[in-house]
Amino acid sequence: MxxxxxxxxxxxxxxxxxxxxxxxxxxxxxxxxxxxxxxxxxxxxxxxxxxxxxxxxxxxxxxxxxxxxxxxxxxxxxxxxxxxxxxxxxxxxxxxxxxxxxxxxxxxxxxxxxxxxxxxxxxxxxLPVNALTVLQSLDLAALQAGETLAVTGAAGAVGGYAVELARQRGLKVVAISASRDEPFLVTRGATFVPRSDDPVRSLHDRYPDGVDAVLDAATIGPSMIQAVRDGGVFVSLTPPKTPEAERGIRVYRAHAQSDGRQLRALAELVGQGHLTLxxxxxxxxxxxxxxxxxxxxxxxxxxxxxxx
Incomplete structure (x- = not known):
């Protein structure tokens, strides 16, 4: 072959x-x-x-x-x-x-x-790796409906799934991405925040006490933990960009693992038109x-x- x-x-x-x-x-x-x-x-x-x-x-x-x-x-x-x-x-x-x-x-x-x-x-x-990464990240974060998740790189290959899957769990999603991505993200129920040289400040301008969680799909790195409220959650996708825990914040590094049961559920969401490939x-x-x-x-x- x-x-x-x-x-x-x-x-x-x-x-x-x-x-x-x-x-x-x-x-x-x-x-x-x-x-x-x-x-x-x-x-x-x-x-x-x-x-x-x-x-x-x-x-x-x-x-x-x-x-x-x-x-x-x-x-x-x-x-x-x-x-x-x-x-x-x-x-x-x-x-x-x-x-x-x-x-x-x-x-x-x-x-x-x-x-x-x-x-x-x-x-x-x-679908498989990136959607499983997001699904397993959201399981780690264990957020409750109504809580706020900020997603960096929200229009990227991982971030796009994060926005849609988080919204399906009833989370409020703050999507950080380039200006050209605003229509894509807003139509998926996210609050759009334009990408900047200081994303932490951009989030604090809107959420002075910090968001409940950050999923760092853009791998901005440890500085993003400053945008999380005390006792919140930070999910990293790469070891070098994973911050140390502070202020009672739970820090996780997501690593996708194959799971046919979860993959079947994701495929069904695609078939129902709830997940965009x-x-x-x-x-x-x-x-x-x-x-x-x-x-x-x-x-x-x-x-x-x-x-x-």
Whole structure:
């Protein structure tokens, strides 16, 4: 099978299409014929060699956490799915090393769910990792309906899901983003705050006592904890940008984990029109270096997706 791989760390041009054996599913697993696989920031960091001992040198890695496709084969005793079913899934890559940016990938049934209705598989591939990140972040925060959540990078690939999922929980959402994103965010029920060089001050101008929680999807970093009220919640997405707890604030670092049950619920929200999938650009496997370059350039709204 064809797969996007690296054999050494470096710039996007280290990515190439290689030929690998087709993986075989074991008990409780399915093999998915990949229709689309989104590119994550993790892929960029890993490809550049910035993960240190978490990712020792090769010989070869195939990246990719998100996948959408059709079930191609079942492992012994596997139930709940049939060949031909359209599915989405998440590979816990650091544990499995099963990259989804390949023509086929094998995943446990516990990591997949039926694909959402009414959308293409390319669109569906944008859902798993980022939506699970948000859902699990909101579970950690454990906010009550009526409380206020500020989301940085609110129109980004993670932030957009945060706004919609938080509103569905009855939270008041303050969306911090670029001015061009105001219509998108306001129509989703958020209070818009334009991005600035001092987002803490911008929030304090509107919420002098601080907001109940911040989800730092833009990874602004520790300074954002100053926008949280005493005893509130701060959710970070990256270890280097996670502040120390202070003033009774609960601080969490969200790390998405595959969860087929949660993924099924998210897919149902998409099918009901309550969750918006956004594709920024699609690239062929052969153009994977261009996909990484596009993400490094920044400013995207939605996900970059690779198609075989």
């Amino acid at each position: 064809r797969a996007v791989a690296i054999t050494s760390f470096g710039e996007p041009d280290v990515l190439s299409v290689v030929d690998l054996p087709v993986p075989q599913p074991g008990a409780g697993q399915v093999r998915i014929k990949v229709a689309a696989a989104a590119v994550n920031n993790f892929d960029l960091v890993a490809r550049a060699g910035w993960l240190g001992p978490m990712l020792p040198a090769g010989p070869q890695y195939v990246f990719g956490w998100d996948v959408a496709g059709t079930v191609d084969a079942l492992g012994a005793g596997t139930t709940g799915y049939a060949v031909g079913d359209a599915v989405i899934g998440m590979s816990d890559w650091l544990d499995t090393k099963a990259g989804t940016q390949a023509e086929y990938v094998v995943l446990d049934t516990a990591a997949i769910a039926p694909a959402p209705s009414g959308v293409s598989l390319i669109e569906a591939a944008t 956004r594709v920024a650009e699609t690239f062929s496997f052969e153009d994977a270096p261009k996909a990484h370059a596009a993400m490094l350039k920044g400013g995207l709204r939605g996900r970059v997706v690779l198609v075989p």
